[in-house]
Amino acid sequence: MTDETAKQQAGTQVDDNHSSQPVIKVTAEDLPLSCPMPGVTLWSQHPRVFIPIKNGEGHCPYCGNHFVLKSS
Numbered sequence: 001m002t003d004e005t006a007k008q009q010a011g012t013q014v015d016d017n018h019s020s021q022p023v024i025k026v027t028a029e030d031l032p033l034s035c036p037m038p039g040v041t042l043w044s045q046h047p048r049v050f051i052p053i054k055n056g057e058g059h060c061p062y063c064g065n066h067f068v069l070k071s072s
């Protein structure tokens with residue numbers, strides 16, 4: 001599966017050149033990763049979804065949060 005195919009399946013448009021989306025660093029202790037994460041502010045809430053991590057990164061199709069897995 002190519003990266004391009006993965007983006008289409010996610011149903012969102014990802015622009016890697018656009019840096020306005022927040023980057024949330026997570027560790028293995030946060031897995032399985034869900035969004036919104038506990039403690040987030042109400043304005044960013046949406047139905048909880050689990051975020052698949054691929055190549056150390058994940059992307060929320062609802063709010064656009066970009067998760068980066070840190071090996072700590």
Ligand SMILES: [Zn+2]
Nearest residue numbers: 035060062063
């Ligand atoms: Zn989200």
